Amino acid sequence: MNIAYVCVSHKPISIETTGGIETFTIYLLNALINLGHNVTLFAAKETDLTAFSPKLKFVPxxxxxxxxxxxxxxxxxxxFTLNYAFFQYAGVAKVLIEKETFDIIHYSCxxxxxxxxxxDGKTKTLTTIHVNNLRPSAISYLFNNFPNNYIANISDSSSMSFQSYPKRKTVYNGIDLEYFPYHNSPDDYYAWLGRIAPVKGLKEALQAAKIADVSLQASGPLDFMEYYNKDVKPLLDAKRKLIRPLNFREKGMFLGKAKAVLMPVNWEEPFGLVAIEAMACGTPVIAFARGGLKETVVDGKTGYLVNSVEEMAEKIKQIDKIDRKKCREHVEKNFSSQVMAEKYAEYYQEIQKIS
Amino acid sequence: MNIAYVCVSHKPISIETTGGIETFTIYLLNALINLGHNVTLFAAKETDLTAFSPKLKFVPxxxxxxxxxxxxxxxxxxxFTLNYAFFQYAGVAKVLIEKETFDIIHYSCxxxxxxxxxxDGKTKTLTTIHVNNLRPSAISYLFNNFPNNYIANISDSSSMSFQSYPKRKTVYNGIDLEYFPYHNSPDDYYAWLGRIAPVKGLKEALQAAKIADVSLQASGPLDFMEYYNKDVKPLLDAKRKLIRPLNFREKGMFLGKAKAVLMPVNWEEPFGLVAIEAMACGTPVIAFARGGLKETVVDGKTGYLVNSVEEMAEKIKQIDKIDRKKCREHVEKNFSSQVMAEKYAEYYQEIQKIS
Incomplete structure (x- = not known):
């Protein structure tokens, strides 16, 4: 198929990125090309093309x-919000000018x-919803007045507000397994990875590690300085440390060598990419049972789903019951970028067939 | 002509409104209907239709x-910004669905x-730029990539970033003179009217009135509480008072009975509706020489253009040199809603003729 894919971000799409929308783009497009599709990426001219298959067509x-x-x-x-939003609308508008060239336009912003x-209602377009910033009444308005577009949610959990819309499907995120090699024998630490923001639960991870008396290494960009100073810093000590943010290749090593990855998230995490990245490396995940994590972590098999810091501390002690090989297999079977690309390709074909 | 007019606001369009985009809509549409055009207003269902001619067609x-x-x-x-922006895009999208019905679509959000x-590049659309929130680079991007729309600026001053775009015209704002009757003999006060925000210069107006030792009455909604407490409140006294915000009809009386209206604005005011409202009542305007005020106030004839609080205080003492009749005539000739509607109707016709 001839696929147009639109990604407008305020950061360059590159192998160094930490952004969800950018890594999704890299994983999906490479896997679609591997499946034999013709893919044209419409994005910022600063896009790092070395992150992609040489077969990718690129239109800045x-x-x-x-x-x-x-x-x-x-x-x-x-x-900033209005100027950035403008470029998102403009991005899809520009691609629609040459819509005849493509079987499907996949939009992901x-x-x-x-x-x-x-x-125009005739052009076949699909949009993946990574984040949602529309209110329920605005979503209803959209679906009632402009019912001509298909959507993909990245988890059943994140699809709650969209269930009534008929042109909908959940397609789970997938990752490129090459970047996350399997590690059989971990070092003696637990890991936390993410933006240092209240919703991501670094504070709770530190508390659980303290109660269980295990060592924790945390890595991520400092999103909320005030939160860091007030809630995180006082919990750091000789055994529980914050290390610098890691790049793409370092991340696989960091996650893979951990005994487990802790994800005590304080919101309905739409998907939680870190969980599948960790499990791909063979590392179990102990997560709060919220959002997409309930769909990616298999309780008792690839990690544990818990509801409190205390429960997390208990499960830390039971981590050796989890078979690391099973974690890897779970991601290979369900959350590889190949699996994701196959699901999207099926969805594209389904959409294309509907007249 | 058959005119579609789109106005998306977060406030109802009604005679009680203080918003620029809403009053513009009321003035323009009534005057276009008076000129014999068929006008359909697309706006929120909460629109107060009593503000309009009964000949208006209305589509919520x-x-x-x-x-x-x-x-x-x-x-x-x-x-809020993203949800509100969504409805602005959705508003024009919804009108474009029935574009064949209209000779022109006039958008004003x-x-x-x-x-x-x-x-689609074929539909004739015109947009009036009341406020601009796009950055210069985004404006260039827009004009280079989507050059299929006509624009109207509300003053030459506010058109600076748009000069290079060929499908452009300045069309001054106009007001419905019925609401602003002429007053020949003023009471003994100077007036200030506007949002109580730093750019609107209430502080400077109070300072000028104090230096000139005249009484000032100020009216407007409290937009910035901190500014009010810190910069405005300490300057209020027995002779210089803040009165409550005024409705539409009270406004004409308040402006008309003033010796002059003070507008020491601290930004490039895009138009400055209060100036023409005041002059329509026969009341001269003493304004800082910024933005649209340089185009509406005729220095020495309908008021004074000044550059400092001190200069404003001096001109306050010379206010009797201004002939109030000349102020009224100036607005009648250049800034009535009829004049504005005639200019827009001409512009619509010009646009329609271009194939």
Whole structure:
């Protein structure tokens, strides 16, 4: 199939990225090309093409310079929000100009609803919802007034507000297993990986590690300085340390060598990529039973689903009951980028057949 | 002509409104209907139709309830900004579905660029730019990639970033003179009217009134509490008072009975509706020489353009040199809603003729 794929981000798409939308793009497109599809990526001209198969066609649709993002700009500000949103709408608008060339247009940006407003109802478009920033009443309005677009949710949990919409499917995220090699015998530490933000639960991970009296290594970018100073820093000690943010290849090693990865998230995590990255390396995951984690972590088999810091501490002590090989197999079977690409390719074909 | 007019606001369009985009809509549409045009307004279902000529056709395209605005919500927040922006794009998208019915689609919302992305290049659309929240690089990107829409700026001053775009015109705002009757003999006070926000210069108005030793009455909604407490409140006294915000009819009386209206604005005011409202009542305007005010106030004839608080205080003493009749005539000739509607009707016709 001829697939147009649109990804507008305020960061370059590159192997160094930590962003979910960018890594999703790299994994999916390479796997689709491996399956024999013709893929054209529409993205910022600063895209690092070495992250992709040489067979990828690339059309720069804007430059990060156009976005005019200022150094250390507040990404929550009204000015940045509106300018960034504009480029998301403009991205799909630009691709639609040459829509005849493609069997399907797959859109994957924060403004997931842009194709609903922009497409003519005849063009086949699919949008993956990674994050949702529309309110329930606005979603109803969208689906009632512009019912001409297909959607994919990245977990059943994150699809709750979208269940009534008929052109919907859950397609789980998948990862490129090459980047996450299997480790049979871990070192003596537990790992935490993520943005240092309240929802990601570093505080709770540290508390659980302390109660269980195990060593913890945490890594991630500092998103909320105030949270870090108030809630995280006081819990750090000789046995529980914060290390620097890791790049793509270091991440696989860091996760793979851990006894388990702790994910005591404080929100309905839409998917939780770290869980499948860890399990791919053979590392079990002990997670709060919230959001997509309930769908990726098999309780008692590839880790544990728990509901409190105390329960997490208990399960830390029982980690040797988990067979690391089973963790790897679980991801190979369900969450590889190949599996994800196959599901998307099926979905594309289904959409294309509907007249 | 058959005119579709789109106005998406988070407030109802009604005679009680203080918002620029809403009053513009009321003035323009009534005047277009008076000129004999068929006008269909696409707006929130909460629109107060008594503000309009009974000949207006009205199509509700959404409900303010859909917007899900919470009581006293922070309008600068990312969540509100994105949901509100969505409805602006959706508004024009919905009208474009029935585009064949109309000779022109006139769009007038904060997201002025939405029609550029949404129209097919054949549909004739015009957008009035009341406020601009796109950065210069994003504007260039828009004009280079989607050059199929016409724009109107509300003053030459506010058109600076748009000068290079060929499908452009300045069309001044106009007001319905019925609401602003002429007053020949003023009472003994100077007036200030506007949002109590730093850019609107209430502090400077109070300072000028104090230096000139004249009485000042100020009216407007409290937009920035901190600014009010710190910069405004200490300058209030027996002679210089803040009165409550005024409705539509009270406004004409308040402005008309003033000796002059002070507008020491601290930004490039895009137009400055209060200036023409005041002059329509016969009241001269003493304004800082910034933005659209340089185009509406004729220095020495309908008021004074000044550059400092001190200069403003001096001109306050010379206010009797201004002929109030000349102020009224100036607005009648250049800034009535009829004049504005004639200019827009001409522009519509011009656009329609271009194939």
């Amino acid at each position: 649709i804007f430059s990060l310079a156009d976005l005019g993002k200022k150094e250390s700009e507040n990404l929550e500000s009204k000015e 924060a403004q997931w609803y842009a194709p609903f407003l922009l497409s | 395209i959404f409900s303010l309830a859909d917007l899900g605005k919470k009581e006293s919500e922070n309008l600068e927040s990312k969540e 904060a997201q002025w660029y939405a029609p550029f992305l949404l129209s």
